[in-house]
Amino acid sequence: DSGVTQTPKHLITATGQRVTLRCSPRSGDLSVYWYQQSLDQGLQFLIQYYNGEERAKGNILERFSAQQFPDLHSELNLSSLELGDSALYFCASSVGATGDTGELFFGEGSRLTVL
Amino acid sequence: DQQVKQNSPSLSVQEGRISILNCDYTNSMFDYFLWYKKYPAEGPTFLISISSIKDKNEDGRFTVFLNKSAKHLSLHIVPSQPGDSAVYFCAASGGYYSGYALNFGKGTSLLVTP
Numbered sequence: 001d002s003g004v005t006q007t008p009k010h011l012i013t014a015t016g017q018r019v020t021l022r023c024s025p026r027s028g029d030l031s032v033y034w035y036q037q038s039l040d041q042g043l044q045f046l047i048q049y050y051n052g053e054e055r056a057k058g059n060i061l062e063r064f065s066a067q068q069f070p071d072l073h074s075e076l077n078l079s080s081l082e083l084g085d086s087a088l089y090f091c092a093s094s095v096g097a098t099g100d101t102g103e104l105f106f107g108e109g110s111r112l113t114v115l
Numbered sequence: 116d117q118q119v120k121q122n123s124p125s126l127s128v129q130e131g132r133i134s135i136l137n138c139d140y141t142n143s144m145f146d147y148f149l150w151y152k153k154y155p156a157e158g159p160t161f162l163i164s165i166s167s168i169k170d171k172n173e174d175g176r177f178t179v180f181l182n183k184s185a186k187h188l189s190l191h192i193v194p195s196q197p198g199d200s201a202v203y204f205c206a207a208s209g210g211y212y213s214g215y216a217l218n219f220g221k222g223t224s225l226l227v228t229p
Binding site for chain 2: 002004033035040041042043044045048056058090092103104105106107108109
């Protein structure tokens with residue numbers, strides 16, 4: 001158990017819809033990262049938040065947005081969903097923005113299926 | 116643009132033998148490298164890392180080698196055990212200006228057979 005909690009674990013929705021994925025980081029961790037793993041793809045970095053502020057941005061689509069709340073939990077919002085958005089979405093956390101050793105602690109992921 | 120590449124999607128090794136997983140990267144700004152292991156239905160978990168100022172780091176049965184001039188790293192598992200069967204992801208960190216976000220390869224699925 002990494003200490004990172006993601007909900008929901010599974011989600012099935014239709015094209016054009018909007019969903020929200022939720023992540024609670026490990027106790028004490030200030031940074032939250034979102035990654036997308038599509039079929040046959042590695043983990044694609046989407047976005048990072050540190051203590052409520054956006055810290056780094058990766059290959060995140062404009063239809064996607066994220067935020068980190070004062071209690072440090074984070075939400076990833078995916079809108080106007082397309083079939084290609086079907087993927088496993090991972091949240092990870094680390095102690096600080098500087099990443100220390102670079103080690104991230106991952107949740108179990110939220111599997112999104114768009115039909 | 117895949118900056119971290121794992122060109123072998125799968126590898127099969129007999130129990131007790133050495134497993135060698137390879138990884139190449141293209142961005143010379145990467146300064147920290149990590150290996151993560153992932154079992155089905157679980158998130159990736161940290162295995163071992165190496166700083167760009169070193170060329171080798173060892174932790175028990177796991178050793179990571181870094182060749183900066185070739186932009187290549189490898190993970191050696193000796194001896195391999197059936198419980199090592201998992202997907203292994205190579206990752207690289209771009210340092211402060213990237214927020215230490217990790218760039219991952221596509222993974223290599225290791226199967227250790229008895």
